[in-house]
Amino acid sequence: MNESDDFPLCPANFVCRCAKVSEDTLVGALVSMELATVNDIRREIGAGNGCQACHRVLRRYLQRQKRAYAENGPVLSLQCP
Numbered sequence: 499m500n501e502s503d504d505f506p507l508c509p510a511n512f513v514c515r516c517a518k519v520s521e522d523t524l525v526g527a528l529v530s531m532e533l534a535t536v537n538d539i540r541r542e543i544g545a546g547n548g549c550q551a552c553h554r555v556l557r558r559y560l561q562r563q564k565r566a567y568a569e570n571g572p573v574l575s576l577q578c579p
Contacts (some may be wrong), residue, residue, distance in 0.1 A: 528563045550578025
């Protein structure tokens, strides 16, 4: 399984289907609000408040943002396949 199979990289994709939160919304919040935990994401944009199936994906976005920030500043690259 490659990364794109379980970690979509397209702004139109939903990262949280229950709350209908798109990747674009999540990435914007990660960059502008300095969110560090799933609970931060839940509180600020509502993703992860439903069935919680997206928590694994949200943690991956948090890890990716943390890595990007350490290397180049707070930027996440969005690439549609």
